[in-house]
Amino acid sequence: MRLGIISDTHGDARVWDELLAGPFAGVDAICHAGDLLYHGPRNPFPAGYDPEKLAARINACPVPVFVARGNCDADVDQLLVELPIQSPYVYLNVEGLRLLVNHGDTTTTEQKWELARRYRVRIFVFGHTHEPFLEQRGATVLLNPGSPALPKGDGTPTVALVDPEGVRIIDARDGRVYRELRVRLP
Secondary structure (H helix, E strand, C coil): CCEEEECCCCCEHHHHHHHHHCCCCCCCEEEECCCCCCCCCCCCCCCCECHHHHHHHHHCCCCCEEEECCCCCCCCHHHHCCCCEECCEEEEEECCEEEEEECCCCCCHHHHHHHHHHCCCCEEECCCCCCEEEEEECCEEEEEECCCCCCCCCCCCEEEEEECCEEEEEECCCCCEEEEECCCCC
16 A cells, blocks of 8 residues: 655646656555645645646546545536545545545644544644644654645645555655654554
């Protein structure tokens, strides 16, 4: 089991293509924590902004893609994307690994920990801030992959990979490990 974790693409088709050819090559599925197509009223246009092309790429993706609805996702996006943009959560059980995916714009960090406990998930994935976050409490991991399209913080475009060896936030350009938790996952 190898999962690609992404959030906040904001219509950037270029990064999607680069990820599928690079760090996401060979993943079994992709989890997207929202803000899929629209750049948002407070964001600049990403370099590869082409929401229609991104929707077509997602529709043609060779692996399953699971999307939680973000605060910039609208009903009209569902007209282009041929898979459900789920709202507000995606719950997955992949080979015994339980994940909860949510955009994260309406919950505090403590509320995310509480939701992870309540739903007995091993990994709670969120986005919204465009900044990577990786923390573990007990057996539970909170993960924000950052944004490959409109990164904040130090400006590194990031995504994440989850596999049996653990969780890695990586530089979306070259796959270099940005942050890592080496934990055994089911």
